[in-house]
Amino acid sequence: MTTQQTLIGLDIAKNVFQAHAVDETGRCVFKRKLGRSEVASFFDALLPCRVVLEACATSHYWARIIRQHGHEVALVPPEAAKAFVRKGKKNDAIDAAAICAAALHPDTRYVPVKAEEQQSILSLHSARALLIKQQTMVVNALRALAAEFGIVAPRGTGKLDALMATIATAELPETMKQVAETLFQQFSTLRDKVSRLEARIEAHARTDEDARRLTSVPGIGPVTASMIVASVTDIGAFGSARQFAAWLGLVPRQHSTGGKPRLGRITKAGNREIRTLLVLGATSMIYRAPRWQSVAGAWLRGLLERRPARLATIALANKTARIVWALLSRKEVYSPRGRHAVPA
Missing domain, CATH: 1.10.287 (Helix Hairpins)
Structure with missing residues (x-):
């Protein structure tokens, strides 16, 4: 039994854990309920395999514990596993099976394990x-x-x-x-x-080197920089600046159909704390816009002439998030492109 599983979905809780193991074809090999004290010894007795948990409270701790026993560990977002739970049929065993199903899906994105x-x-x-x-x-x-x-x-x-x-x-x-x-x-x-x-x-x-790099961006102070560095384990997990902004919930919600794009308010998905700090930083830059002598400052002043201040704040927070992705990905320091004179 222990030599056949290639993937284990583990549903974690405070004291009761549920394991669901499948082979390379996706067929269930075994199901096991575990007590909190049994988790470490259980995975120590298994041959190395892939273990997937739902990214939730204590998941990073258990991911580190299971890694110590030689297993590859990954975390799936809660919404990814939830999509595989049938309506009206929810318990620990079904949740563990849903985690497995989410891990087998080719489009599933994973949450990096935090140190x-x-x-x-x-x-x-x-x-x-x-x-x-x-x-x-x-x-x-x-x-x-x-x-x-x-x-x-x-x-x-x-x-x-x-x-x-x-x-x-x-x-x-x-x-x-x-x-x-x-x-x-x-x-x-x-x-x-x-x-x-x-x-x-x-x-x-x-x-922190990355945090110092981020504090060079207008609207980002030490608190915001520290929060971003501590929250983003691997910036390479985001393929583009837009993906990073989307993870922060700063991109418009889409209601497109029939080839007609319809964009609404921002999604507010993902990391709320970083999004809040970026919006607060952008708000402070709105007040400084008349004195902000750079290409970004000129862009912001032009936007404020056409759009309400609140909308401009969100747009600037989105832009800042994309700058953050570029700086962390390229290991660069922010440098404003040119200097524009403030209109008299």
């Missing part, structure tokens, strides 16, 4: 995103509390010190002032933690 170092850098970004979300919640709660007592604060976290000074000197109930102080202390704690995480992210961006 521990990459995942550790991504943990910095995940923690930062969570703390920023909590920080926003606290700020909104503090502003709403002040508004209930007739104090309207300007937008921006930089205005909170002035808001707290107003609350401290106003004739307000002592209980309200204590609650406001508690919220402000929580905000200050979160702000300090975010600053420490960002310092570590910026240190990574300074020491």
Whole structure:
């Protein structure tokens, strides 16, 4: 039995795993339910073969574990495996068989397995995103509390010190002032933690060669560069700049039929974190467009004359993503093509 399988689809979970093995013709060789503690010994006893997992939580960890036992491991996107699950028939065994079927399909694209170092850098970004979300919640709660007592604060976290000074000197109930102080202390704690995480992210961006290369692109700072480098294991997996932009969900959704192309809004597929950072960077460049003296700046100003700012922002984020692909693929540093004078 163990000498016949050439491909194993492994459906992973917290404690229960399901293996589905097929031979070179695609015929099922065996099905096996495994406990978490049995996975390593199970693959250690098998002859080397190809093992395919669905790219999900903990999949990169298990891919590294199985690789240590001499097997070739690949990760398929969840949507690729989902296409082979029959409607109304879903369980662990069927999911494992669907992973096998997806791996046998010639058009299936795979997700590169991340190394521990990459995942550790991504943990910095995940923690930062969570703390920023909590920080926003606290700020909104503090502003709403002040508004209930007739104090309207300007937008921006930089205005909170002035808001707290107003609350401290106003004739307000002592209980309200204590609650406001508690919220402000929580905000200050979160702000300090975010600053420490960002310092570590910026240190990574300074020491990583690819990240330094990306920070030369207008609209990409250390946080964005670090996130891209930690998320993209192999830029060669994308055959073109458009494929990379599509992976980030920055290309238009198509509704074409009968030879008539119909393009809609962007797909928003793929890596949401990188897409968000690129859009934020593009937004900052929109404000700098009048002073951006380069071919890209002239292109952006011309686009803003014809299209709304929001559409121009997405177009610039798409363009930036393609530049990222070119720089990482060719190991180059961004260089603006010429300098255009800003119109008077």
